[in-house]
Amino acid sequence: MSEKRIEISQLGEFGLIDRINRQFTLKNESSLKGIGDDAAVIQASGDECMLVSTDMLVEGIHFDLSYVPIQHLGYKAVAVNVSDIAAMNGKAEQITVSIALSNRFSVEAVDALYQGIKTACENYNVDLVGGDTTSSAAGLVISITVLGRAPKSKIVYRKGAQVNDIICVTGDLGAAFMGLQVLEREKQVFMADPGMQPSLEKYEYMVGRQLKPEARTDIVFDLEEAGVKPTSMIDVSDGLVSELFHLSRHSEVGIRIYEDKVPIDHMTFETAVEFKLDPITCALNGGEDYELLFTIRQEDQEKIKKHPDIHMIGYVHDRKNERVMITKQGNTVPLRAQGWDHFTE
Amino acid sequence: MSEKRIEISQLGEFGLIDRINRQFTLKNESSLKGIGDDAAVIQASGDECMLVSTDMLVEGIHFDLSYVPIQHLGYKAVAVNVSDIAAMNGKAEQITVSIALSNRFSVEAVDALYQGIKTACENYNVDLVGGDTTSSAAGLVISITVLGRAPKSKIVYRKGAQVNDIICVTGDLGAAFMGLQVLEREKQVFMADPGMQPSLEKYEYMVGRQLKPEARTDIVFDLEEAGVKPTSMIDVSDGLVSELFHLSRHSEVGIRIYEDKVPIDHMTFETAVEFKLDPITCALNGGEDYELLFTIRQEDQEKIKKHPDIHMIGYVHDRKNERVMITKQGNTVPLRAQGWDHFTE
Incomplete structure (x- = not known):
């Protein structure tokens, strides 16, 4: 060259x-x-x-x-x-x-x-x-x-989200990422002392989410049953914020989510704290959750609001460069994508 | 393990x-x-x-x-x-x-x-x-x-060849294999003396067949135009004999081809001799020709017999374990597949 x-x-x-x-x-x-x-x-x-x-x-x-x-x-x-x-x-x-x-x-x-x-x-x-x-x-x-x-x-594309649509995400976030942290730590422990048996019971949920994630085909079925067609959709592979940015860019809309609405499993939360990581950062940028992130029309909200595994975390607005999170303290902070990039890691 | x-x-x-x-x-x-x-x-x-x-x-x-x-x-x-x-x-x-x-x-x-x-x-x-x-x-x-x-x-499958069907192959065979031999030889020469410029003009056809093979989409079109649907078909990626065996096994029929009908380009022939290789062996087992091998009904023979690039090389018979070639001398010899296997090479 x-x-x-x-x-x-x-x-x-x-x-x-x-x-x-x-x-x-x-x-x-x-x-x-x-x-x-x-x-x-x-x-x-x-x-x-x-x-x-x-x-x-x-x-x-x-x-x-x-x-x-x-x-x-x-x-x-x-x-x-x-x-x-x-x-x-x-x-x-x-x-x-x-x-x-x-x-x-x-x-x-x-x-x-x-x-x-x-x-x-x-x-x-x-x-x-x-x-x-x-x-x-x-x-x-x-x-x-x-x-x-x-x-x-x-068919639902990444484009299609409209102003005032509600942003939904399934399941909980950050667990697969914490599972990876646990596995990496146990690997270091094992390499230091191959006689050590890893103790993963406590972290079983997160490790399972990392090793054996499930595709949310059940949600596609449930939405169909409820008569709801999302206006835009993407799966959470690189991290919630990275995917929100995709929806925002393709749909040419802005995004506003609420920190206290982002679903985090309690063991994921505790483990993040144990690892001295910020639980919300893990949930926002963790990746490999393979949950579905989608937007629905306001009028469809009633049809799925009782679904135990669909969480409404924010809404779509018209300032397309404004992708923000309202913190638990009520502050508005810009979202930052920290998705995976295997070429630049 | x-x-x-x-x-x-x-x-x-x-x-x-x-x-x-x-x-x-x-x-x-x-x-x-x-x-x-x-x-x-x-x-x-x-x-x-x-x-x-x-x-x-x-x-x-x-x-x-x-x-x-x-x-x-x-x-x-x-x-x-x-x-x-x-x-x-x-x-x-x-x-x-x-x-x-x-x-x-x-x-x-x-x-x-x-x-x-x-x-x-x-x-x-x-x-x-x-x-x-x-x-x-x-x-x-x-x-x-x-x-x-x-x-x-x-749709034409590997199965479907019937007794008395005519076996056809397109183009010519063994050139891609000889092209690989030429390239490998030039690599050795170059490694021994990096100042040497390779002289590939004479071998251009074969090297081209190795480096830039073409899919015979033209043949699919021509057969359609001629109103001929092959009874079975496969492309020649691993070598003619290997593919004949696939047609034979899937169709549960025997195969008889004629050495003097197997199409070999004259430069492929000469280069094989130069490399002290048997040209017919190169054509039978060379691989990577990406020509089409197919069988047609006897009654379709007239429709494509003037096609300049389709060669009728033999016929299908009912003894399914008998896959043979009639040599130029008139001897009947069993075909032996020597296709590529990357795991056992």
């Missing part, structure tokens, strides 16, 4: 994606939506659409097999893809799984990986329809593509 | 795929065909089907950037996926591209990779609709998933 070489870390992951995306335009009539949402949308015929999303997981970057059981890795790899289809208000139906692996891995390890994939396929009613297996010089790479389905009229 | 550890090399790639495949059954009505053909088939609605295929390319296993220009790698990665859709008698329309790359790669290298991907997308009328970019500890991994389309009634 010449002296003008630009490092990928200078652009970051989103910068690189933007740069790639700018070079491509969609030409086929069937390509309704390309890069830039949780999944691409392809018109199959008439109102029927297929949704496509893909994820690549690299050992040493996305997972550490020294504390991640490989069957959980298989499960998680499927769940996070199914979550992308749920975030479009669609139903996942098929996946392809490609793996590259070095000779460090035995057939038994591959069996365990696919056992996790199979369990996830069964839980989410998804069929494994294809894939590729190859060797690698070092480590494990998993690439999954998921295909989903939705009528065109039901 | 315990003492019972089984090495993946003991199973080989096909053994591993079979083992995985046995664990999974299709449950969604829309999953018409899963693992085991060039692409999976998903019913979109009514007669309209989507075709899905995926490939993973790993640096050091599938490509060597010391002699493969990275933009050609991008082109080839798309072309080989489009070829899988052509092998189902379908039309590719969308791809997703995921890459993992180390900090050895600059933004300019990524630009060049996507320039090749873009050129292929334009040539094949395919839209890039999604993907993932991430870092890797070492090397480049490319995972592409292609989506195609075909009416259910037009």
